[in-house]
Amino acid sequence: MRKNRLAFAIGEEPLGEIRGQDLKLCLDVERNLSTHSEKTSISRSVETRKEIEKHINEFLHMDLISKIGHNEIVELTTPFLITWNYGKSGLCGDFRALNNYTKSDSYSIPRIPHAQDNLVKSQVYNQNGLYGRFSS
Template sequence: MYRTKPAKGMGYTAVKSSISIVMVDNQEGKVNLDTGAYCTCVGRSYLKTIVPDWQEKRMPIQGVKFSSASESMKPLGIIDLTLIFPHPSQCVRIKVEFVVMDNCTSNHFILGNDYLSIYGIDISNQKDRYFTIGDNQRQKFGFLNNKKQITVIKNEEKSPEKELFISEQLKEAEFNQELTEKMKEKLIDLLFKYKNAFATDKEPLGAIIGNEVDIILNVEKPYPPLLRRPAYPASPRAREALEVHIKELMDLGVLRKVGHNEQVEVTTPVIIT
């Protein structure tokens, strides 16, 4: 249950980092998940390295006093930032209001108890330390430490277009449990690179140049054997599955529903109702 304890008098050497990598304004930054801090804040000097024009985005703050364990803090204002926590399967984006402190010397953002509680960020101190965000307890994020560095996705790979692809097109995807995180990341990169080869409800089958599908229908006698079979009532279970499948084909533009008295050219598969 417990890790190997340090030698007597060396307990302080077991300290672990609670700092993680985040992306802010397309810049790589660090954030400390500080459960001992009641306020989310950032030092003026560190903020300037990430957001040089922060003063133009600053919101005023008045009549509030802040203090650390050793001294009184000097607030300069509030800045609203979006933090992106990188993950091979799906990045997580949160919006945070930081109090900018003039005399804070930390070289990272400090995420205090206020926003740790708002977003349900839980830190696990098991053998492999990690934290989770929100209800998804299976998506684990790691911390920076001296022994193991977190692999951060490149800025160009973290484009909004790729994030949208992962959140929308891969939201129901199931990955083989035997895949490592690195293998899963490479697979996602490959899917994103050739995403135009897939049909969606917004880009139906055949609408993408270079990926057209030719469908030849036999509308003259002799008909194919399957079309000559007499109709028979399908079971409720089979009918339900067929209706779901037909709806998917209609969403992709493979099938089109027309009225029983509508005149159509036999160039596109249709369902006559």
């Protein structure tokens, strides 16, 4: 993404600066409501998967995404394609590096006995009554 950051929207250039890298994505929004056998739906899912893989390969070729292993750590918010052991893939974002830049969570986890103590004298029970003690 850093290499091709000019392709993405920024404040001054909402459509990016790279020209000629347009992808034609064909999305089928029509739904066929007629009855089909289970075999037909399975074959359609295979066709859909092949079409998705084709687009993913185009993104890989353009270096917009990268393919990594299931246990590799990537840079901050870099989109990547993760492949699981059973052959399926998914497009993900790794946000673990944000922990180095953000303040750690200062809110304690509400415990059931404390939440019940908050509700003892209440006539109406709601989320604010349960967690009001922990929001300050």
